[in-house]
Amino acid sequence: MADVIRALAKGARDWPDRIAFEDDGGALTYGELAGRVSAMLATLGTGEGAIGLLAENSLDWVVADLAATASGRRFVPLPPFFSNGQLAHVAADSQIELILTDGALEARAAGFAPVARVTQAKADPALLATARPGTRVIYTSGSTGQPKGVRLGDRQLDHVAHGLASAISASAADHYLSVLPFPLLLEELCGIHVPVLVGGRSTIRARVIGECSSGNIDAIRTAFEAVAPSVSVLVPELLRAWVGALMLSGKTAPQSLRVVAVGGAPVPPQVLKAAGELGIPALEGYGLSECGSVVAVNRPGTAGPGTVGQVLDGLTVSIDGGEIVVEGPSVMSGYVGQPDLKGPWRTGDLGHFDAKGHLVIEGRKDAMLVTSFGRNVQPEWIEAQLQGDPRILQATLGGHGQAYPTVLIVPGAFAGDFFETARAGEVLDALHAVCRGLPDYALPRSYITTSNDEMQALGLLSPNGRIRRRAVEEWLSLPPARTRSRTAPVPEESHL
Template sequence: MALTGGVDYVVADLATTLCGKRQVPLPFFFSHTQNAHILMDAGVGAVVTSTPELFTALPKLQIIDPVDIPDGPLSFPDYLGGADRVIYTSGSSGRPKGVIIGDPQLSASLTALALVINAGPQDRHLSILPLAQLLEQICGIFLPILAGAETVMRFEATKALFGAPIAALTDAFEEVQPSTSLLAPGLLGRWVQDLKAASRHAPASLRFVAVGGASSSPALIYKAASVRIPVHEGYGLSECCAVVAMNRPGQNRAGSVGQVLDGLEVEIINNEITVTGPTIMAGYLNGTPAPERWYTGDLGHFDGDRLVIDGRKYALLVTPAGRNISPEWIESRVNADPRIVSSALALRQDGTLILIVVAVAPITGPEIVACLSDVPAYTQPDGLILTDPSHPDLVFAAGTPNRAVAHQLVNTADALPLAPFQTKESLAS
């Protein structure tokens, strides 16, 4: 499916699912090269799209107009069907990998999440994140349908995820008065700032706002609470059907991603988060079936029964002095500033630590350094590269940085020097 979102997307998704057809969403935020790779890798024979001109170079591909929407309410059976969907992850190499998610994985995930969110017919979900993402498909399509709830979509608000003004998102929450929603940390930070600037609070109708896709600093969670956003951080990945752990209402703790979902088992092996349970994918398309225990590539630990994420295993930076730095540790603090959409900490080939900041409003080096006042001196960047959301392929839709692009950028672009926050006197004390 090559649809940006809206009701057309939902009907096409449900029609494909209930007919037992394999579904392959084509994210509108992927490049043409990435989507061309998906079409070939998945062997797609037909595409549902409102922009057929984008596919004229592929004559063997059947083009289907979006499904006509009937008047009146739509009703669907409880059973989601037996088809699977192939969710292509962005991939650090730029070549997306197809994650096969079937009815068993979806059913297990929906059952567990329904208990966490306590979804019911009284709910109204405001769908902001792109529907091509598995997590929004679960939270914005299937959970509301199974709970008898309503979903409202506002694509103008979705555009804020890619650097458009945040006012459309703020207005959407005020107009729709939803009870639930799902946001990326960058969007959450900008919404918090917009509310603070206007001395306003989030709508009183909200009872559960999930945030995920990238790490959120405790400072951002506290700021959200100060404007009455009931935000709950979670953790997951497409290979485990989007969600592994989530903070529960009444048990929210900033700095953790909450308790593991019912039915899943998480074990930390050599500091890496591993998962077993019914939500693990069937496998990668054109690859071998998934093993019983999935090694996530994420580092973490438990604080009691709550999971804490320490960063990506393969993103770990090792300085010339032999110090290990999880870049997410620094990035989450910087990203708490609402002017910043995303950031990436990287090492130049000469061992210099450089911070890339993707901003939607002016911000200075001293302001960025001030965000890092509580981290050790060895983790603080020596240089700064400022850019904006239009930089090609630097930021994935979830707000996480493309580290391959970031590595190339820090080794080719000039960086502004950053004065360290700590003085020699304070370091010596």
């Protein structure tokens, strides 16, 4: 991220008193930020060993991120939502020699490598001129196995940061609201690097996700209302929570908003429609760590409903046998411990371009369900529709090889006692009504109610909440799942 460090040095020189970042504990101007980053950079010295970062979202995280970026060393953000076993694997796999941390996570970090607190000292911002190019390693938990480290250098990350800034017309007038974890590369880019690149401002609200997960969905509404940002990035679950909170309050989103990018999973069409009606300029995007986190995003004013927008400038995206293939300067150098990647990246995602050149995501190749009638069903397609019902927090489709799919339902805040008291036929009628217009063979004919905690305990979700499709299929075949499955009479398949 050489360009971001140069932009920080420019900010310290040209607008030192402008606020750069703030969190619940205070704020840093560009001059103060550059001074703290310089002091941290001096502390790191000229070593070559890999640096980890395990801390809460905060000003300290920002300082450590930028200092490690400028150090020229391998930099590995450590997700707190990883298990200790996964973090131990990451530390060994990437050969971390030092972990930067804060008081809250220092004891945990010390279990994996020597630790150092993020310094509160300041030094001469001129030290930023000594910045060296380095490598950032992003570990993806995936759906199976140990996390894999994606190697990204300055070239890849600078390209994505500039591409994002251009796509959303980012400027010094923008005020970003950060609620997602910084170890997610998209949030790191949008919440730290793009604001610095354009001389903007970023406000960190680290507790919003936890409060929403605990049932206080109004936390996200009040955060946006208090900060009045122009830009933010959300995952679909948080967008749904915000939409629900606005509906309950009778309010609309702040008029200051220009862009709310949404990625990580398909967004239910009903949620996008409701968001627009409530003043949320929600724009879907698509990406993966192996391609610098962003491949395509809808632009303000030219969004294509049901698409993830246009490809970022400088990238080439083709469709080969239905699979999305990405080529260009943001494609990773390779995985840690593996040879450098040569050529384009085959994403494993299925998609196509619409008539206006917007990319449409159809789902994962390896997620395809094939019913006993020989019908192909993309589960993400149905799941996104079902999650448009405010009574459903999460829907997970399974049933490969069965006559019809089965859906695991995590009830949402608006479910009440519907799933406990309604007859199976009533629930299935409600599910099918949400999916009106979709083919009969793709609709679930049985369901199981569960919770996120139970799905984690059963190993059906990865630590960061991704569905483990193979584990879902294995569990659905077991007697406990079959006993809990609720169903109702269905019509016979008539189009074999």
